[in-house]
Amino acid sequence: MQSYAIVLRRREGSxxxxxxxxxxxxxxxxxxxxxxxxxLITPIRRNEIELLFDPAAAPRLRKIVRLRRSLGINLAGISVVLDLLDKLSLVQLENEALRRRG
Structure with a gap:
């Protein structure tokens, strides 16, 4: 079964x-x-009564839930996985930038 991620577009102030x-x-x-x-998730700010999140937190949260439910990874393990995935993304972006320059 193919699944599709919901992508939220951020409008200024959203x-x-x-x-x-x-x-x-x-x-x-x-x-x-x-x-x-x-x-694992960080609010961008807190107003008078509630926490507020960047819409980009939704895909990250779905990834956390998937790692927890599907793979049975505990929170410490999820933290490590997310850290490695974030680093991998940065390396891929740097690699693409280097390819475009060279």
Missing amino acids: ELTLEDLALHADVHPALISQFIEFG
Whole structure:
């Protein structure tokens, strides 16, 4: 079965509340709070009453949930996997930039 990721486009000033983020990733807000405490998801700011997130947090959250549910990776392991994936993405971007220059 093929799945498609929902891509959120950020408009200036568009931010997701905890509830919006939970809805986009089909995750309970309390679980997202655990991910925040563990440092897997970071809010961009807090207004008077709630946490606000960049829309780019939704795909990251779905990746966390997939690693947890499908592969049974614990939160510490997910942290390592995400760190490695972030580093890999940076290396790929640098590699593409070098290819374009050379």
